[in-house]
Each structure stands twice: as C-alpha cells, then as structure tokens.
Amino acid sequence: MRTLVVDDEKNIRRTMAMALESMDHEVVSVGSGAEALKELRGASYDVVFLDLKLHQENGLDFLEEILRVAPQAAIVIVTAFASIETAVEAMRRGAFDYLPKPCTPDQVRQLLGRIERTRRLENRVVELESQLSAESPDIDLTTESPKMEAVLNVAFKAANSDATVLLLGESGTGKTVLARGMHARSPRKASAFVTVSCPSLSRELLESDLFGHIKGAFTGALVETQGKVAAADGGTLFLDEIGDLPLDIQSKLLRLLQEREYERVGEARPRKANVRVISATNRDLQEAIRDGRFREDLYYRLNVISVRLPPLRERLQDLERIANRYLEFFGHHAGKTFSGFSAEAIAAMKSYNWPGNLRELRNLIERAVILGSGNQVGETDLAEILQAPSEYRVGGNISLEELENEHMRRVIANTRTIDEAAVILGVDPATLYRRKKRL
Known part of the structure; x- marks a missing residue:
C-alpha cells in the first residue's frame, strides 16, 4: 500500500518509514500538516499515519482537511499515551484507528492488516453486487x-x-x-x-x-x-x-x-x-x-x-425476443434445452395484460422451465397464469374489489416472496401480508 507518514520528529519518521518499507509498502514522509496536504493533493495514498501534535499545529484540524482531500485514505492517529482520549475523538471524526507512540513494528503490521482486510471486504461487496446484477x-x-x-x-x-x-x-x-x-x-x-x-x-x-x-x-x-x-x-x-x-x-x-x-x-x-x-x-x-x-x-x-x-403491454414488439432470451437463460441454468415457444404460447403471451411487466414475464418463463418436460414451451405450460377464467377478465361481470383480489392472488402465486409480489403490485410488503390473510 502507498503510505504517508506525517510527524514533526525526524527520528519517528525515519523509524516508521523503515518499518513500513520492510513490509513492502511504499512510503513518503513529511514533517507538517501543510506538507501532508500538498502531498495528498498531488498523489493518491491508501494510508496516512498522522501525529496529533505537530509543533504548534493541531492534528485534528488537519485530520478533517486530509479526509476532505483524500476521502479514500485510512487515517491512523499516532499519539502519546497521555492523549488517548483525543485519539478516540479523532476516530469519531473519521480516523480509522490509532497507534500509541512509540509503537512496535508488530503493532503497525497488525493495523495495516486490518486496513487491508477492511478494504478487501468493501471491494468484495461492491464486486458481488455487480456480479449479481450482471448474472x-x-x-x-x-x-x-x-x-x-x-x-x-x-x-x-x-x-x-x-x-x-x-x-x-x-x-x-x-x-x-x-x-x-x-x-x-x-x-x-x-x-x-x-x-x-x-x-x-x-x-x-x-x-x-x-x-x-x-x-x-x-x-x-x-x-x-x-x-x-x-x-x-x-x-x-x-x-x-x-x-x-x-x-x-x-x-x-x-x-x-x-x-x-x-x-x-x-x-x-x-x-x-x-x-x-x-x-x-x-x-x-x-x-x-x-x-x-x-x-x-x-x-x-x-x-x-x-x-x-x-409497460410491456405497450411494447409487445419486443415480447417474443425477450421471452426467448429468458428461456435460453433459465434453460441453461436448469440444464435443459428448449427450441422455443409454440405459436399458441406466443399468442397467449401477447394477449395478456402483464401487470407485473418484465419481472412477471421473467418469473413466468422461469416457472415454465422448471416445471416443463418437453423441448418446447406450449400454451398449457403458461395456462395457469395467462388464462384467467372469463369472470376475472377486465370488463367482465366482476366488482373492482374482486378483480383486485384475484390479481393479488395470481401475482403472489407467481412470485417467490411477499416482498417480490409487493414490488410488482406497488404496495408495502406489510400491507400485502395483511391483505393476503383476507384473500
């Protein structure tokens, strides 16, 4: 890691630099807060070791400036035993941790190990989120x-x-x-x-x-x-x-x-x-x-x-292509090969209103892949969702409340969790859970 040592004592700077270099870290040392800010504005650093007492300067003031200039850097406060309370306050203001002064190479090594582990975990979280979205x-x-x-x-x-x-x-x-x-x-x-x-x-x-x-x-x-x-x-x-x-x-x-x-x-x-x-x-x-x-x-x-x-019902020109992409994706993950959809299945999908849009289409195709046994998805594989009884069709002899309840039942049946169904329906999960008890 690239480290910056900020201390007004030359011997401390030299000792810290030697210890860090022996651990294969790149080190730059400066003797004042002003020099540190100048260095940070010109280059990127992973870790800054900052002494709280820099001649007449207050290290806490420079801590805030450093975090503004280099928010990605982990700031380690180096402090004498008598100023531990100040170091704790510095941590509340954004410092990563503190080291007693003088400190041993083992203490420095352990602290840098914690910083590296924390950074790896943070980067891994971002990486996994990206992978989950990309897959x-x-x-x-x-x-x-x-x-x-x-x-x-x-x-x-x-x-x-x-x-x-x-x-x-x-x-x-x-x-x-x-x-x-x-x-x-x-x-x-x-x-x-x-x-x-x-x-x-x-x-x-x-x-x-x-x-x-x-x-x-x-x-x-x-x-x-x-x-x-x-x-x-x-x-x-x-x-x-x-x-x-x-x-x-x-x-x-x-x-x-x-x-x-x-x-x-x-x-x-x-x-x-x-x-x-x-x-x-x-x-x-x-x-x-x-x-x-x-x-x-x-x-x-x-x-x-x-x-x-x-909504999907207003872009039906894309429906067959999107459905085939879902079919290929879920078929691959299930170890199944499909030649596509029957003409009847395509017609049924195009005549459906798709209240849950692409998410509902995706769930429907995934379900058909899991439960289907042939090499082609037919209308019967989709019938339970797409072919509502005539009394539940829009314009039929049914009250608005009954139509809404039936729609909720079908969305819940076609999703894996209440949270997922709530997103499709545009309601709070707690509200949907209460409504589900009355359906």
Missing part, C-alpha cells in the same frame, strides 16, 4: 418498439453527462436495467455502479447504508462503514424506489446533490462526494409532494432529465 438475462437494451426506442435515445444521450436522471414507470418495466445501461455508456463506466433500495431498510439503517457511519454511532455499530455514497465514488449511485425515501433522509440527499457533500452517521464533519445520481420510482412524485411526503426542491434536483419507461 441476469436483463441486459439487452435493443428494441423494436418505437416507444422504447424513443426512451433509449434520451437515456443514452443523458448517459454522457453527469446530470441527475429520474426513471419513471410501472414496477418491473426495467428501470434498474436501464440505469445500469446508462452507467455502462457513461464516462464513469470504469468505476462502480452501486444500488440503494430505498424501501428495503428502516430509516436508521437506510441512512447508515447510504452515507456510512463511524464506530459507536449507534448500538451495534462496532466498526465504521463507508456507505454506498463512498462505495460509488467516481461512479454511479442508483437510488431505486426513491419515492419511499423518508423525509429526513430526503434533506440529506438534497445536500448531497446541491453541495456534493454528506456526513456519515455520528460524524459532524462533511465529506466530499463524486457520484452521478440516477433514481427511479413507480410512484407519482407530484402527488407525494402535494401530500407532504416528498420534498419539491429534491424532486426538481432529481428530475433534471426524466425518462418514462413504457
């Missing part, structure tokens, strides 16, 4: 639909800028796929694409997941975390279901967009952010603004460019 048939952004072609034209033009983009549309229309496609076509494509699912966590955990927290910020915060904003540094931050973001976090997101800075939970020092923000929702944000559930100023910040994805 999917939902990657083809070609279309034969005029409506979808117009959407892609706007989205791909917007991809070349850093403007915030708001993706609108029903659940399951492919907003996440489009966001990833925009990132892949942007100048930030070499950096991370990081997703935050706004309705998936409690308010407290969501704030920590988004902005990170320091050690001791709340009960159970045993180690500091960098948060998704930091993980997306240089890349794209995708805020899924932004309409479910709690109001108090909306104000912090607004600050991120306006000032390009944020604070970790438990920390009173601002950090700089270098991310491009794309958000998505299936909700009516204008209605949410009128109801006091969404900030109008945040809406305008998010809505610099808006793109509304058409």
